[in-house]
Amino acid sequence: MMNNAEPPAIEARGLTVVRGPRTVLRDLTFTVPKGQITGLLGPSGCGKSTLMRATVGTQAKVTGTLNVLDHPAGAPALRSRIGYVTQSPSVYDDLTVRQNLDYFAAVLDPGRGLAARRRHDHVTRAIEDVDLTSHADALAGNLSGGQRSRVSLAVALIGAPELLVLDEPTVGLDPVLRRDLWNLFHSIAADRGTTILVSSHVMDEAERCHRLLLVREGELLADDTPQALRTRTDSETVEAAFLHLVDEAIAAQRDNTPTTENGTPSTENGTPSRSPR
Protein backbone atom coordinates (compact mmCIF):
# COMPACT_ATOMS: atom_id res chain seq x y z
CA MET A 1 0.00 0.00 0.00
CA MET A 2 2.83 2.38 0.78
CA ASN A 3 4.45 3.24 -2.48
CA ASN A 4 6.56 6.29 -1.88
CA ALA A 5 8.28 6.15 -5.24
CA GLU A 6 5.20 7.27 -7.13
CA PRO A 7 4.28 10.95 -6.89
CA PRO A 8 0.82 11.62 -5.46
CA ALA A 9 -2.17 12.34 -7.69
CA ILE A 10 -2.97 15.50 -5.73
CA GLU A 11 -0.59 17.45 -3.57
CA ALA A 12 -1.72 20.49 -1.58
CA ARG A 13 0.48 22.75 0.52
CA GLY A 14 -0.89 25.77 2.33
CA LEU A 15 -4.02 25.64 0.17
CA THR A 16 -6.35 28.54 0.96
CA VAL A 17 -9.53 29.53 -0.87
CA VAL A 18 -11.44 32.76 -0.30
CA ARG A 19 -15.05 33.20 -1.44
CA GLY A 20 -16.33 36.70 -0.96
CA PRO A 21 -15.61 37.78 2.60
CA ARG A 22 -15.20 34.20 3.81
CA THR A 23 -12.11 32.01 3.89
CA VAL A 24 -13.62 28.68 2.87
CA LEU A 25 -10.45 26.59 3.04
CA ARG A 26 -7.66 27.53 5.41
CA ASP A 27 -4.07 26.43 4.89
CA LEU A 28 -4.69 22.80 3.90
CA THR A 29 -1.75 20.48 3.39
CA PHE A 30 -2.34 16.91 2.24
CA THR A 31 -1.67 14.42 -0.51
CA VAL A 32 -3.96 12.05 -2.37
CA PRO A 33 -2.20 8.84 -3.48
CA LYS A 34 -2.65 7.47 -6.99
CA GLY A 35 -4.89 4.53 -7.79
CA GLN A 36 -6.84 4.70 -4.55
CA ILE A 37 -10.19 5.95 -3.35
CA THR A 38 -9.80 8.94 -1.07
CA GLY A 39 -12.91 10.07 0.75
CA LEU A 40 -13.45 13.74 1.49
CA LEU A 41 -15.73 13.91 4.47
CA GLY A 42 -17.26 16.59 6.57
CA PRO A 43 -20.54 18.32 7.34
CA SER A 44 -22.37 20.32 4.68
CA GLY A 45 -20.77 23.68 4.08
CA CYS A 46 -17.35 22.65 5.37
CA GLY A 47 -15.66 23.36 2.05
CA LYS A 48 -15.72 19.96 0.34
CA SER A 49 -17.16 21.22 -2.93
CA THR A 50 -14.79 24.19 -2.95
CA LEU A 51 -11.83 21.85 -2.54
CA MET A 52 -13.08 19.72 -5.43
CA ARG A 53 -13.64 22.78 -7.62
CA ALA A 54 -10.12 23.94 -6.82
CA THR A 55 -8.81 20.52 -7.82
CA VAL A 56 -10.50 20.55 -11.22
CA GLY A 57 -9.55 24.20 -11.74
CA THR A 58 -12.94 25.90 -11.73
CA GLN A 59 -12.52 27.71 -8.40
CA ALA A 60 -11.27 31.28 -8.34
CA LYS A 61 -9.07 32.82 -5.62
CA VAL A 62 -7.02 29.74 -4.82
CA THR A 63 -3.70 30.45 -3.11
CA GLY A 64 -0.94 28.13 -1.95
CA THR A 65 0.27 25.09 -3.85
CA LEU A 66 -2.12 22.65 -5.48
CA ASN A 67 -0.63 20.16 -7.90
CA VAL A 68 -2.78 17.65 -9.74
CA LEU A 69 -1.17 14.84 -11.77
CA ASP A 70 2.10 16.77 -11.71
CA HIS A 71 0.58 19.97 -13.08
CA PRO A 72 -0.73 23.05 -11.27
CA ALA A 73 -4.49 22.58 -10.79
CA GLY A 74 -6.46 23.98 -13.71
CA ALA A 75 -3.63 23.57 -16.25
CA PRO A 76 -5.05 23.09 -19.77
CA ALA A 77 -3.17 19.75 -20.07
CA LEU A 78 -5.32 18.37 -17.24
CA ARG A 79 -8.69 19.07 -18.80
CA SER A 80 -8.91 15.75 -20.64
CA ARG A 81 -7.38 13.74 -17.78
CA ILE A 82 -9.87 14.54 -15.02
CA GLY A 83 -13.48 13.41 -14.80
CA TYR A 84 -15.59 15.72 -12.66
CA VAL A 85 -19.08 15.20 -11.29
CA THR A 86 -20.70 18.25 -9.75
CA GLN A 87 -23.02 17.93 -6.81
CA SER A 88 -26.21 18.53 -8.77
CA PRO A 89 -26.33 16.56 -12.00
CA SER A 90 -24.92 18.68 -14.82
CA VAL A 91 -26.46 17.21 -17.95
CA TYR A 92 -28.79 18.54 -20.62
CA ASP A 93 -32.36 17.68 -19.66
CA ASP A 94 -33.56 18.11 -23.24
CA LEU A 95 -31.19 15.49 -24.64
CA THR A 96 -31.34 11.72 -24.28
CA VAL A 97 -28.79 9.92 -22.13
CA ARG A 98 -26.84 8.81 -25.18
CA GLN A 99 -26.98 12.27 -26.84
CA ASN A 100 -25.63 13.81 -23.65
CA LEU A 101 -22.72 11.41 -23.56
CA ASP A 102 -22.11 11.70 -27.30
CA TYR A 103 -21.67 15.44 -26.99
CA PHE A 104 -19.32 15.39 -24.02
CA ALA A 105 -17.36 12.57 -25.69
CA ALA A 106 -17.00 14.72 -28.82
CA VAL A 107 -15.60 17.54 -26.68
CA LEU A 108 -13.07 15.20 -25.08
CA ASP A 109 -12.07 13.31 -28.21
CA PRO A 110 -13.10 15.29 -31.31
CA GLY A 111 -12.83 14.08 -34.88
CA ARG A 112 -14.34 11.66 -37.36
CA GLY A 113 -13.57 8.09 -38.37
CA LEU A 114 -11.45 6.31 -35.80
CA ALA A 115 -12.22 8.87 -33.10
CA ALA A 116 -15.95 8.48 -33.73
CA ARG A 117 -15.73 4.71 -33.33
CA ARG A 118 -13.66 5.12 -30.17
CA ARG A 119 -16.26 7.54 -28.82
CA HIS A 120 -19.06 5.11 -29.54
CA ASP A 121 -17.28 2.41 -27.51
CA HIS A 122 -16.52 4.80 -24.64
CA VAL A 123 -20.10 6.03 -24.49
CA THR A 124 -21.56 2.52 -24.58
CA ARG A 125 -19.22 1.41 -21.82
CA ALA A 126 -19.98 4.47 -19.66
CA ILE A 127 -23.73 3.81 -19.97
CA GLU A 128 -23.17 0.18 -18.99
CA ASP A 129 -20.98 1.25 -16.06
CA VAL A 130 -23.80 3.22 -14.49
CA ASP A 131 -26.40 0.62 -15.43
CA LEU A 132 -28.53 2.85 -17.66
CA THR A 133 -28.45 0.79 -20.86
CA SER A 134 -32.21 0.33 -20.77
CA HIS A 135 -32.67 4.12 -20.49
CA ALA A 136 -30.07 5.15 -23.08
CA ASP A 137 -32.68 6.72 -25.35
CA ALA A 138 -34.75 8.39 -22.65
CA LEU A 139 -34.62 12.16 -22.20
CA ALA A 140 -32.46 13.03 -19.19
CA GLY A 141 -35.20 15.37 -17.97
CA ASN A 142 -37.64 12.48 -17.74
CA LEU A 143 -35.38 10.38 -15.52
CA SER A 144 -35.54 10.18 -11.74
CA GLY A 145 -33.11 12.20 -9.65
CA GLY A 146 -30.92 9.18 -9.00
CA GLN A 147 -30.85 8.25 -12.67
CA ARG A 148 -29.90 11.77 -13.69
CA SER A 149 -27.02 11.81 -11.25
CA ARG A 150 -25.87 8.53 -12.79
CA VAL A 151 -25.94 10.12 -16.25
CA SER A 152 -23.78 12.90 -14.80
CA LEU A 153 -21.42 10.25 -13.43
CA ALA A 154 -21.33 8.45 -16.78
CA VAL A 155 -20.17 11.68 -18.46
CA ALA A 156 -17.21 11.79 -16.08
CA LEU A 157 -16.31 8.17 -16.87
CA ILE A 158 -15.98 8.76 -20.63
CA GLY A 159 -12.48 8.27 -21.92
CA ALA A 160 -11.12 6.61 -18.75
CA PRO A 161 -9.77 9.70 -16.96
CA GLU A 162 -6.80 9.25 -14.63
CA LEU A 163 -8.48 11.16 -11.84
CA LEU A 164 -12.16 11.14 -10.95
CA VAL A 165 -13.45 13.95 -8.76
CA LEU A 166 -16.92 13.04 -7.53
CA ASP A 167 -18.91 15.52 -5.48
CA GLU A 168 -21.43 13.53 -3.43
CA PRO A 169 -22.26 11.08 -6.22
CA THR A 170 -24.46 8.87 -4.06
CA VAL A 171 -26.75 11.49 -2.55
CA GLY A 172 -30.40 10.53 -2.83
CA LEU A 173 -29.72 7.03 -4.12
CA ASP A 174 -31.27 3.92 -2.63
CA PRO A 175 -29.02 1.51 -0.68
CA VAL A 176 -28.78 -1.03 -3.51
CA LEU A 177 -27.65 1.57 -6.02
CA ARG A 178 -25.24 3.06 -3.53
CA ARG A 179 -23.66 -0.34 -3.00
CA ASP A 180 -23.45 -0.91 -6.76
CA LEU A 181 -21.83 2.46 -7.34
CA TRP A 182 -19.26 1.88 -4.62
CA ASN A 183 -18.48 -1.50 -6.18
CA LEU A 184 -18.06 0.34 -9.48
CA PHE A 185 -15.70 2.89 -7.89
CA HIS A 186 -13.61 0.07 -6.44
CA SER A 187 -13.43 -1.81 -9.71
CA ILE A 188 -12.51 1.40 -11.58
CA ALA A 189 -9.72 2.10 -9.09
CA ALA A 190 -8.47 -1.51 -9.12
CA ASP A 191 -8.80 -2.36 -12.83
CA ARG A 192 -8.13 0.97 -14.49
CA GLY A 193 -5.74 2.37 -11.89
CA THR A 194 -7.91 5.48 -11.60
CA THR A 195 -7.48 7.79 -8.62
CA ILE A 196 -10.81 8.70 -7.08
CA LEU A 197 -11.51 11.66 -4.83
CA VAL A 198 -15.07 11.31 -3.61
CA SER A 199 -16.92 13.51 -1.16
CA SER A 200 -19.75 12.53 1.11
CA HIS A 201 -21.38 13.66 4.26
CA VAL A 202 -22.63 10.15 4.96
CA MET A 203 -20.12 8.66 7.30
CA ASP A 204 -20.88 4.99 6.59
CA GLU A 205 -19.48 5.54 3.11
CA ALA A 206 -16.19 6.51 4.70
CA GLU A 207 -15.56 2.91 5.63
CA ARG A 208 -15.42 2.04 1.93
CA CYS A 209 -12.55 4.42 1.17
CA HIS A 210 -8.86 3.59 1.22
CA ARG A 211 -8.00 6.92 2.77
CA LEU A 212 -9.95 9.75 4.34
CA LEU A 213 -9.63 13.49 4.53
CA LEU A 214 -11.82 14.83 7.31
CA VAL A 215 -12.67 18.50 6.92
CA ARG A 216 -14.48 20.81 9.28
CA GLU A 217 -15.01 24.54 8.79
CA GLY A 218 -12.36 24.73 6.11
CA GLU A 219 -9.67 23.00 8.14
CA LEU A 220 -8.28 19.53 7.87
CA LEU A 221 -9.05 17.42 10.94
CA ALA A 222 -7.43 14.22 9.76
CA ASP A 223 -5.70 12.60 6.79
CA ASP A 224 -5.47 8.87 7.39
CA THR A 225 -6.88 5.42 6.64
CA PRO A 226 -10.26 4.57 8.17
CA GLN A 227 -8.60 1.83 10.23
CA ALA A 228 -5.92 4.14 11.62
CA LEU A 229 -8.53 6.79 12.43
CA ARG A 230 -10.62 4.34 14.42
CA THR A 231 -7.57 3.05 16.28
CA ARG A 232 -6.20 6.50 17.01
CA THR A 233 -9.46 7.76 18.47
CA ASP A 234 -10.38 4.45 20.03
CA SER A 235 -13.72 4.48 18.19
CA GLU A 236 -15.89 1.74 16.72
CA THR A 237 -16.80 3.61 13.53
CA VAL A 238 -15.44 6.42 11.42
CA GLU A 239 -18.46 8.45 12.42
CA ALA A 240 -17.53 8.15 16.09
CA ALA A 241 -13.92 8.96 15.22
CA PHE A 242 -15.03 12.06 13.34
CA LEU A 243 -17.17 13.27 16.23
CA HIS A 244 -14.31 12.65 18.59
CA LEU A 245 -11.98 14.75 16.44
CA VAL A 246 -14.59 17.51 16.15
CA ASP A 247 -14.97 17.69 19.91
CA GLU A 248 -11.22 17.81 20.25
CA ALA A 249 -11.01 20.65 17.77
CA ILE A 250 -13.76 22.62 19.52
CA ALA A 251 -12.05 22.17 22.86
CA ALA A 252 -8.71 23.27 21.43
CA GLN A 253 -10.37 26.32 19.89
CA ARG A 254 -11.90 27.26 23.20
CA ASP A 255 -8.60 26.93 25.05
CA ASN A 256 -6.91 29.18 22.54
CA THR A 257 -9.47 31.98 22.32
CA PRO A 258 -9.43 34.59 25.05
CA THR A 259 -12.83 34.75 26.80
CA THR A 260 -12.77 38.48 27.52
CA GLU A 261 -13.16 39.58 23.92
CA ASN A 262 -16.91 39.96 24.04
CA GLY A 263 -19.46 39.68 26.75
CA THR A 264 -21.70 37.00 25.29
CA PRO A 265 -20.59 33.42 25.53
CA SER A 266 -19.70 32.13 22.09
CA THR A 267 -20.85 28.56 22.56
CA GLU A 268 -24.36 27.23 22.25
CA ASN A 269 -26.22 26.95 25.61
CA GLY A 270 -23.05 28.11 27.32
CA THR A 271 -22.41 24.65 28.71
CA PRO A 272 -18.89 23.35 28.34
CA SER A 273 -18.59 20.21 26.27
CA ARG A 274 -16.81 17.14 27.51
CA SER A 275 -13.16 17.82 28.08
CA PRO A 276 -10.86 15.80 25.85
CA ARG A 277 -9.29 12.76 27.37
Add this chain to the structure above:
Amino acid sequence: MNAHRTLATAARVLRQLRHDPRSIALMLLVPCVMLLLLRYVFDGSPQTFDSIGASLLGIFPLITMFLVTSIATLRERTSGTLERLLAMPLAKGDLIAGYALAFGFLAVIQSLLATGLALWALGLDVTGSAWLLLLVALLDALLGTALGLFVSAFAASEFQAVQFMPAVIFPQLLLCGLFTPRDNMAPALEAISDVLPMSYAVDGMNEVLRHPSVTGAFVRDAVIVAACAVLVLALGAATLRRRTA
Protein backbone atom coordinates in the same frame (compact mmCIF):
# COMPACT_ATOMS: atom_id res chain seq x y z
CA MET B 1 -10.38 26.41 -31.23
CA ASN B 2 -11.28 23.18 -32.95
CA ALA B 3 -13.76 22.87 -35.83
CA HIS B 4 -14.98 19.46 -34.70
CA ARG B 5 -15.78 20.70 -31.20
CA THR B 6 -17.53 23.78 -32.61
CA LEU B 7 -19.65 21.65 -34.92
CA ALA B 8 -20.38 19.14 -32.16
CA THR B 9 -21.58 22.04 -30.00
CA ALA B 10 -23.78 23.44 -32.77
CA ALA B 11 -25.23 19.97 -33.42
CA ARG B 12 -25.91 19.54 -29.72
CA VAL B 13 -27.74 22.87 -29.48
CA LEU B 14 -29.89 21.99 -32.49
CA ARG B 15 -30.55 18.51 -31.07
CA GLN B 16 -31.76 20.13 -27.83
CA LEU B 17 -34.10 22.33 -29.84
CA ARG B 18 -35.43 19.35 -31.78
CA HIS B 19 -36.81 17.97 -28.55
CA ASP B 20 -38.75 21.21 -28.20
CA PRO B 21 -40.86 21.53 -31.37
CA ARG B 22 -43.10 24.15 -29.82
CA SER B 23 -40.20 26.58 -29.42
CA ILE B 24 -39.12 25.99 -32.99
CA ALA B 25 -42.64 26.62 -34.24
CA LEU B 26 -42.90 29.83 -32.24
CA MET B 27 -39.53 31.05 -33.43
CA LEU B 28 -40.33 30.45 -37.09
CA LEU B 29 -44.00 31.34 -37.22
CA VAL B 30 -44.38 34.37 -34.96
CA PRO B 31 -42.47 36.74 -37.31
CA CYS B 32 -44.59 35.53 -40.24
CA VAL B 33 -47.82 36.07 -38.34
CA MET B 34 -46.65 39.55 -37.29
CA LEU B 35 -45.87 40.51 -40.89
CA LEU B 36 -49.25 39.19 -41.98
CA LEU B 37 -50.91 41.24 -39.27
CA LEU B 38 -48.94 44.33 -40.21
CA ARG B 39 -49.85 43.96 -43.88
CA TYR B 40 -53.54 44.31 -43.06
CA VAL B 41 -53.01 46.94 -40.36
CA PHE B 42 -51.58 49.14 -43.13
CA ASP B 43 -54.11 47.94 -45.68
CA GLY B 44 -54.80 51.50 -46.83
CA SER B 45 -51.16 52.66 -47.11
CA PRO B 46 -48.93 50.08 -48.77
CA GLN B 47 -45.90 52.44 -48.66
CA THR B 48 -45.95 52.37 -44.87
CA PHE B 49 -46.06 48.59 -44.96
CA ASP B 50 -43.05 48.60 -47.32
CA SER B 51 -40.87 50.64 -45.01
CA ILE B 52 -41.97 49.14 -41.70
CA GLY B 53 -42.09 45.63 -43.12
CA ALA B 54 -38.54 45.84 -44.43
CA SER B 55 -37.30 47.19 -41.11
CA LEU B 56 -39.07 44.44 -39.20
CA LEU B 57 -37.46 41.78 -41.39
CA GLY B 58 -34.23 42.95 -39.81
CA ILE B 59 -35.57 43.37 -36.28
CA PHE B 60 -37.34 40.02 -35.83
CA PRO B 61 -34.24 37.84 -36.08
CA LEU B 62 -32.41 40.14 -33.68
CA ILE B 63 -35.11 39.94 -31.01
CA THR B 64 -35.74 36.20 -31.39
CA MET B 65 -32.09 35.26 -31.27
CA PHE B 66 -31.48 37.61 -28.36
CA LEU B 67 -34.16 35.91 -26.29
CA VAL B 68 -33.27 32.38 -27.29
CA THR B 69 -29.56 32.83 -26.71
CA SER B 70 -29.82 34.62 -23.40
CA ILE B 71 -32.10 31.93 -21.96
CA ALA B 72 -30.13 29.03 -23.46
CA THR B 73 -26.81 30.36 -22.18
CA LEU B 74 -28.28 31.11 -18.80
CA ARG B 75 -29.57 27.55 -18.59
CA GLU B 76 -26.11 26.36 -19.48
CA ARG B 77 -24.70 28.43 -16.64
CA THR B 78 -27.26 27.45 -13.99
CA SER B 79 -27.44 23.74 -14.86
CA GLY B 80 -23.73 23.29 -14.21
CA THR B 81 -23.09 22.10 -17.76
CA LEU B 82 -21.09 25.25 -18.49
CA GLU B 83 -18.81 24.57 -15.52
CA ARG B 84 -18.41 20.99 -16.69
CA LEU B 85 -17.63 22.06 -20.26
CA LEU B 86 -15.09 24.64 -19.14
CA ALA B 87 -13.38 21.99 -17.00
CA MET B 88 -13.06 19.98 -20.24
CA PRO B 89 -10.82 20.77 -23.19
CA LEU B 90 -13.39 23.04 -24.84
CA ALA B 91 -12.26 26.48 -25.97
CA LYS B 92 -14.63 29.32 -25.10
CA GLY B 93 -14.61 30.22 -28.77
CA ASP B 94 -15.85 26.70 -29.61
CA LEU B 95 -18.83 27.15 -27.35
CA ILE B 96 -19.71 30.61 -28.60
CA ALA B 97 -19.18 29.77 -32.25
CA GLY B 98 -21.23 26.61 -31.75
CA TYR B 99 -24.13 28.63 -30.39
CA ALA B 100 -23.77 31.26 -33.10
CA LEU B 101 -23.77 28.57 -35.80
CA ALA B 102 -26.80 26.74 -34.44
CA PHE B 103 -28.89 29.85 -33.89
CA GLY B 104 -27.58 31.43 -37.08
CA PHE B 105 -28.87 28.38 -38.95
CA LEU B 106 -32.26 28.82 -37.33
CA ALA B 107 -32.20 32.53 -38.13
CA VAL B 108 -31.59 31.77 -41.81
CA ILE B 109 -34.69 29.58 -41.91
CA GLN B 110 -36.70 32.20 -40.04
CA SER B 111 -35.54 34.94 -42.39
CA LEU B 112 -36.19 32.82 -45.48
CA LEU B 113 -39.75 32.21 -44.35
CA ALA B 114 -40.40 35.82 -43.32
CA THR B 115 -38.73 37.38 -46.36
CA GLY B 116 -40.41 34.95 -48.75
CA LEU B 117 -43.81 35.59 -47.23
CA ALA B 118 -43.36 39.37 -47.25
CA LEU B 119 -42.08 39.57 -50.82
CA TRP B 120 -44.28 37.07 -52.60
CA ALA B 121 -47.46 36.73 -50.59
CA LEU B 122 -47.82 40.13 -48.95
CA GLY B 123 -46.53 42.21 -51.84
CA LEU B 124 -43.72 43.97 -50.00
CA ASP B 125 -42.26 46.24 -52.64
CA VAL B 126 -38.46 46.14 -52.49
CA THR B 127 -36.29 47.80 -55.14
CA GLY B 128 -33.10 45.89 -54.27
CA SER B 129 -32.28 42.22 -54.12
CA ALA B 130 -34.04 39.88 -51.70
CA TRP B 131 -30.65 38.28 -51.00
CA LEU B 132 -29.43 41.53 -49.48
CA LEU B 133 -32.45 41.57 -47.17
CA LEU B 134 -31.51 38.06 -46.15
CA LEU B 135 -27.89 39.03 -45.56
CA VAL B 136 -28.87 41.87 -43.22
CA ALA B 137 -31.34 39.58 -41.46
CA LEU B 138 -28.56 37.05 -40.87
CA LEU B 139 -26.19 39.70 -39.52
CA ASP B 140 -28.97 40.92 -37.24
CA ALA B 141 -29.49 37.38 -35.99
CA LEU B 142 -25.80 37.12 -35.17
CA LEU B 143 -25.97 40.46 -33.37
CA GLY B 144 -28.96 39.18 -31.38
CA THR B 145 -27.07 36.00 -30.49
CA ALA B 146 -24.09 38.06 -29.39
CA LEU B 147 -26.17 40.43 -27.26
CA GLY B 148 -28.05 37.53 -25.68
CA LEU B 149 -24.84 35.76 -24.80
CA PHE B 150 -23.44 38.92 -23.31
CA VAL B 151 -26.39 39.85 -21.10
CA SER B 152 -26.84 36.27 -19.86
CA ALA B 153 -23.69 36.83 -17.83
CA PHE B 154 -25.49 39.54 -15.87
CA ALA B 155 -28.71 37.63 -15.26
CA ALA B 156 -28.92 35.40 -12.22
CA SER B 157 -32.18 33.78 -13.27
CA GLU B 158 -34.35 33.26 -16.32
CA PHE B 159 -36.70 35.82 -14.81
CA GLN B 160 -33.98 38.46 -14.94
CA ALA B 161 -32.84 37.36 -18.38
CA VAL B 162 -36.29 38.06 -19.82
CA GLN B 163 -36.24 41.52 -18.23
CA PHE B 164 -33.10 42.31 -20.19
CA MET B 165 -35.17 42.18 -23.36
CA PRO B 166 -37.01 45.47 -22.71
CA ALA B 167 -33.85 46.96 -21.21
CA VAL B 168 -31.56 46.19 -24.14
CA ILE B 169 -33.91 45.86 -27.11
CA PHE B 170 -36.70 48.40 -26.54
CA PRO B 171 -34.52 51.54 -26.50
CA GLN B 172 -32.95 50.40 -29.75
CA LEU B 173 -36.37 49.67 -31.17
CA LEU B 174 -37.58 53.19 -30.34
CA LEU B 175 -34.45 54.89 -31.65
CA CYS B 176 -33.68 52.79 -34.71
CA GLY B 177 -35.82 54.82 -37.07
CA LEU B 178 -38.72 52.39 -37.24
CA PHE B 179 -41.30 54.85 -35.93
CA THR B 180 -39.87 58.06 -37.28
CA PRO B 181 -36.77 58.89 -39.34
CA ARG B 182 -33.76 59.27 -37.09
CA ASP B 183 -33.00 62.83 -38.25
CA ASN B 184 -36.42 63.94 -36.96
CA MET B 185 -35.50 63.01 -33.39
CA ALA B 186 -34.22 65.36 -30.72
CA PRO B 187 -30.48 65.89 -31.41
CA ALA B 188 -29.48 64.05 -28.23
CA LEU B 189 -31.57 61.03 -29.18
CA GLU B 190 -30.26 61.06 -32.71
CA ALA B 191 -26.73 61.00 -31.33
CA ILE B 192 -27.63 58.01 -29.15
CA SER B 193 -29.26 56.24 -32.07
CA ASP B 194 -26.01 56.73 -34.00
CA VAL B 195 -24.19 54.42 -31.61
CA LEU B 196 -26.87 51.72 -31.34
CA PRO B 197 -26.33 48.81 -33.73
CA MET B 198 -30.01 48.24 -34.51
CA SER B 199 -30.13 51.67 -36.20
CA TYR B 200 -27.70 50.41 -38.82
CA ALA B 201 -29.66 47.20 -39.28
CA VAL B 202 -32.76 49.23 -40.11
CA ASP B 203 -30.79 51.70 -42.26
CA GLY B 204 -29.40 48.78 -44.22
CA MET B 205 -32.85 47.36 -44.81
CA ASN B 206 -34.05 50.74 -46.02
CA GLU B 207 -31.13 51.01 -48.45
CA VAL B 208 -32.22 47.71 -50.02
CA LEU B 209 -35.80 48.95 -50.06
CA ARG B 210 -34.94 52.08 -52.07
CA HIS B 211 -31.94 51.26 -54.23
CA PRO B 212 -31.70 48.65 -56.98
CA SER B 213 -28.01 47.87 -56.39
CA VAL B 214 -25.60 47.65 -53.48
CA THR B 215 -24.88 51.16 -52.24
CA GLY B 216 -21.93 52.43 -50.25
CA ALA B 217 -24.27 53.20 -47.38
CA PHE B 218 -25.53 49.60 -47.43
CA VAL B 219 -22.00 48.23 -47.23
CA ARG B 220 -21.22 50.58 -44.35
CA ASP B 221 -24.38 49.53 -42.48
CA ALA B 222 -23.72 45.83 -42.99
CA VAL B 223 -20.11 46.16 -41.87
CA ILE B 224 -21.12 48.10 -38.75
CA VAL B 225 -23.71 45.49 -37.76
CA ALA B 226 -21.24 42.66 -38.38
CA ALA B 227 -18.50 44.45 -36.44
CA CYS B 228 -20.85 45.06 -33.52
CA ALA B 229 -21.78 41.38 -33.52
CA VAL B 230 -18.13 40.33 -33.43
CA LEU B 231 -17.30 42.88 -30.75
CA VAL B 232 -20.18 41.78 -28.50
CA LEU B 233 -19.35 38.11 -29.12
CA ALA B 234 -15.82 38.82 -27.93
CA LEU B 235 -17.22 40.59 -24.86
CA GLY B 236 -19.50 37.60 -24.33
CA ALA B 237 -16.51 35.26 -24.50
CA ALA B 238 -14.80 37.38 -21.87
CA THR B 239 -17.74 36.81 -19.51
CA LEU B 240 -17.21 33.04 -19.67
CA ARG B 241 -14.77 32.32 -16.88
CA ARG B 242 -13.21 28.93 -16.32
CA ARG B 243 -12.66 29.85 -12.69
CA THR B 244 -15.58 31.29 -10.75
CA ALA B 245 -16.02 32.23 -7.11
